[in-house]
Amino acid sequence: MAEVERDLATGVQTTGHEWDGIKELNNPLPRWWLLVFYACVIYGLAYTVFYPAWPSLSGYTKGVLGYNSHADYYTEVAGAAEAKKQFTDRIAAIGVAEIAQDPQLLEFSLAGGQAVFNENCAQCHGVGGQGQRFYPVLADDNWIWGGKLADIEQTVRHGIRHQDDPDTRQAQMLRFGADEILDKAQVTDVTEYVVGLSGGDADAVAAERGAKVFAENCAACHGAGGAGNQELGAPSLVNKIWQFTGDRASFAAQINSPRHGVMPAWQGRLSDDLIKMVTVYVHSLGGGQ
Amino acid sequence: MTIQDAQPKSLFAAQEKIYPQRVFGKFRLIKWLALGILLGLYYIMPWLRWDRGHGVPDQALLVDLTGRRAYFFWIEIWPQEVYYFAGILMLGAFGLFFATALLGRVWCGFTCPQTVWTDLFLFVERWIEGDRNKRMKLDKEPMSFRKAGQKVAKHGVWLLIALLTGGAWAMYFNDAPTLVRDFLTGQASTTQYGFIALFTGTTYLLAGWAREQVCIYMCPWPRFQAAMFDERTLLVTYEEWRGEPRGKVKALAADGTKLGDCIDCGLCYHVCPTGVDIRLGQQLACIGCGLCIDACNGIMEKVGRPANLITYDSLYNQAQRADGLPAKHRFVRPRTIFYAIVIMLISAAMVVSLGWRSRLDVSLQADRSPIFVRLSNGDIQNGYSIKILNMVRENAQYDIKVTGIDQLKLKVIGQPAALVTVPGDSVGTFRILLHAPAASLGDESTPITVTIEDQTTHETSSHDAVFRGPAN
Numbered sequence: 001m002a003e004v005e006r007d008l009a010t011g012v013q014t015t016g017h018e019w020d021g022i023k024e025l026n027n028p029l030p031r032w033w034l035l036v037f038y039a040c041v042i043y044g045l046a047y048t049v050f051y052p053a054w055p056s057l058s059g060y061t062k063g064v065l066g067y068n069s070h071a072d073y074y075t076e077v078a079g080a081a082e083a084k085k086q087f088t089d090r091i092a093a094i095g096v097a098e099i100a101q102d103p104q105l106l107e108f109s110l111a112g113g114q115a116v117f118n119e120n121c122a123q124c125h126g127v128g129g130q131g132q133r134f135y136p137v138l139a140d141d142n143w144i145w146g147g148k149l150a151d152i153e154q155t156v157r158h159g160i161r162h163q164d165d166p167d168t169r170q171a172q173m174l175r176f177g178a179d180e181i182l183d184k185a186q187v188t189d190v191t192e193y194v195v196g197l198s199g200g201d202a203d204a205v206a207a208e209r210g211a212k213v214f215a216e217n218c219a220a221c222h223g224a225g226g227a228g229n230q231e232l233g234a235p236s237l238v239n240k241i242w243q244f245t246g247d248r249a250s251f252a253a254q255i256n257s258p259r260h261g262v263m264p265a266w267q268g269r270l271s272d273d274l275i276k277m278v279t280v281y282v283h284s285l286g287g288g289q
Numbered sequence: 290m291t292i293q294d295a296q297p298k299s300l301f302a303a304q305e306k307i308y309p310q311r312v313f314g315k316f317r318l319i320k321w322l323a324l325g326i327l328l329g330l331y332y333i334m335p336w337l338r339w340d341r342g343h344g345v346p347d348q349a350l351l352v353d354l355t356g357r358r359a360y361f362f363w364i365e366i367w368p369q370e371v372y373y374f375a376g377i378l379m380l381g382a383f384g385l386f387f388a389t390a391l392l393g394r395v396w397c398g399f400t401c402p403q404t405v406w407t408d409l410f411l412f413v414e415r416w417i418e419g420d421r422n423k424r425m426k427l428d429k430e431p432m433s434f435r436k437a438g439q440k441v442a443k444h445g446v447w448l449l450i451a452l453l454t455g456g457a458w459a460m461y462f463n464d465a466p467t468l469v470r471d472f473l474t475g476q477a478s479t480t481q482y483g484f485i486a487l488f489t490g491t492t493y494l495l496a497g498w499a500r501e502q503v504c505i506y507m508c509p510w511p512r513f514q515a516a517m518f519d520e521r522t523l524l525v526t527y528e529e530w531r532g533e534p535r536g537k538v539k540a541l542a543a544d545g546t547k548l549g550d551c552i553d554c555g556l557c558y559h560v561c562p563t564g565v566d567i568r569l570g571q572q573l574a575c576i577g578c579g580l581c582i583d584a585c586n587g588i589m590e591k592v593g594r595p596a597n598l599i600t601y602d603s604l605y606n607q608a609q610r611a612d613g614l615p616a617k618h619r620f621v622r623p624r625t626i627f628y629a630i631v632i633m634l635i636s637a638a639m640v641v642s643l644g645w646r647s648r649l650d651v652s653l654q655a656d657r658s659p660i661f662v663r664l665s666n667g668d669i670q671n672g673y674s675i676k677i678l679n680m681v682r683e684n685a686q687y688d689i690k691v692t693g694i695d696q697l698k699l700k701v702i703g704q705p706a707a708l709v710t711v712p713g714d715s716v717g718t719f720r721i722l723l724h725a726p727a728a729s730l731g732d733e734s735t736p737i738t739v740t741i742e743d744q745t746t747h748e749t750s751s752h753d754a755v756f757r758g759p760a761n
């Protein structure tokens with residue numbers, strides 16, 4: 001048996017452990033402390049009887065209370081839906097313009113619309129509608145298909161160039177170069193003209209020639225001055241915002257063989273109230289008209 | 290030097306039950322007064338009313354967790370002002386250090402809730418089962434109708450006090466009259482019943498059963514309170530130089546000389562609520578309540594010896610007295626001055642910040658995505674969320690102005706003008722858009738200031754933020 005050392009001042013045994021001359025006394029643990037420990041063990045075992053706990057080869061013990069956190073989750077989700085019903089019912093009943101006028105519904109739609117947007121739209125349009133190359137910025141004041149609430153709702157519902165929806169936004173720019181509608185010189189000239197439209201440094205002589213080409217071929221959709229036409233989905237060419245890259249080479253490429261953006265229709269994928277909420281949210285991002 | 294022993298002790302020891310004996314005297318009186326005042330305050334305070342107008346709780350002291358407000362008479366605290374609680378906690382801590390440096394463990398001995406409720410529970414125990422000797426005898430007796438009756442009565446009264454304690458605690462978080470009515474009619478919520486049961490249970494357990502075990506094994510304070518002591522701190526001390534060698538009143542030492550003043554009657558540890566023998570010197574379990582002083586003074590008076598063999602005194606004075614030198618109290622010491630200054634500084638800071646705090650606040654949070662956008666005319670636009678905290682009861686209309694950039698334009702989403710209404714006692718959140726010509730921006734970020742002005746009172750509040758743009 002190990003030798004036991006006693007502390008002289010108190011007469012209590014030491015554990016034999018020593019730190020910097022300080023020795024640990026081996027006072028007995030209070031018995032109630034031990035009992036609390038046993039109580040915790042019993043509690044722990046009892047818990048495994050009442051709640052799901054032990055794994056088995058094919059599953060796990062369900063516990064005599066039959067509790068499971070999934071059921072809790074669904075109850076809470078149902079409760080949340082119930083709590084939201086007073087708003088969603090009203091949103092379903094009225095139009096987007098009226099929703100935006102009601103401060104309560106506006107606040108609710110902005111919060112809900114943000115969640116819908118982040119889940120479904122942000123992949124292309126970016127969080128907060130910041131856009132990315134080929135996908136328009138939704139936070140600026142430039143709209144291809146219109147920035148009024150009704151325009152945005154139409155775009156969200158039916159998409160852009162979405163084949164399965166007859167009401168989808170449809171516009172096709174001709175392949176002016178590739179299909180030889182314009183010859184190479186004409187493409188170069190009209191490119192210079194477009195560069196000049198948005199205040200770029202254009203070759204004046206070529207732009208002069210290009211103006212004529214533009215008036216004959218492009219003005220029908222983009223307008224005589226290049227201001228664009230939202231009815232036709234023809235973007236403005238006179239402002240500082242470009243969906244595709246805004247340099248001379250990409251203008252020429254676009255005229256030669258245009259790129260077309262595509263957006264799916266959300267009607268049928270999102271419920272009616274969610275479409276209205278995300279419309280109000282997009283409208284609030286910075287460019288709503 | 291060590292003593293060798295072949296017999297290791299058991300790993301566990303049963304709690305040795307302590308039977309504190311009744312005692313009379315100055316410190317016992319102070320303890321009764323402290324108990325009366327503290328329990329009185331505890332039970333009465335939730336019932337005080339304070340009219341704050343229609344639709345607002347009229348309880349003077351209330352922490353409304355669901356409404357996210359704390360009320361203290363004329364002061365109303367919002368969640369973001371929780372630092373006032375931090376201030377109160379700091380005052381509590383330094384107050385404790387200050388009192389400890391001056392007077393030792395007065396907090397433990399007189400005002401700690403554990404001490405106060407244990408004292409009350411001991412009073413009940415003594416009242417029903419009798420004093421120390423009777424209680425010890427009763428516990429050794431076999432079970433009888435009389436013993437069972439006494440035990441049932443004691444635990445019944447304990448539980449009743451515990452229930453009142455737990456109930457009163459819940460009253461600080463609920464309207465007191467409503468809670469009492471709901472509790473008695475079975476209308477209270479499960480949470481309310483649950484918390485009252487919890488606090489009833491802990492009071493009964495801690496004051497009835499655990500008692501000194503809380504001080505010895507659970508409480509962290511005894512472990513470091515000695516760090517606030519110095520040789521001038523007043524402590525409950527045994528005058529060993531006068532008391533030893535101890536012995537019976539008339540006994541003489543072997544060599545015929547007189548013994549010390551201590552007659553070894555043991556009353557000092559019989560009255561001790563934690564079962565400490567103070568003659569062994571300073572120890573962790575001593576809560577400094579002074580009951581042993583009362584007990585010893587009673588004995589000294591009976592045997593005709595000078596009082597204060599156990600006394601409230603400093604270690605410095607004890608050394609002086611032992612050497613026959615004059616003893617002197619000194620309360621003004623570097624550490625007490627330091628604690629006092631800290632307490633005064635924190636109090637002053639709290640009073641100033643409470644007295645001059647604004648009941649209107651505004652904050653502006655910039656969108657993180659997009660950081661900025663370019664508009665079709667080349668202007669740069671930033672989006673922000675603005676929060677206006679209207680901390681008064683009246684609805685108010687605010688004019689929003691942003692300064693710092695030339696030709697800055699402001700638009701509030703959903704509002705025709707830069708004028709917004711926030712209902713009383715609530716937070717209004719709005720989305721605002723700012724845009725400015727790129728030429729008027731300083732650099733990637735330009736400082737701006739948003740100022741809101743109450744249209745009725747003309748009170749204003751500002752917040753500094755930045756406007757982001759492309760690198761120049």
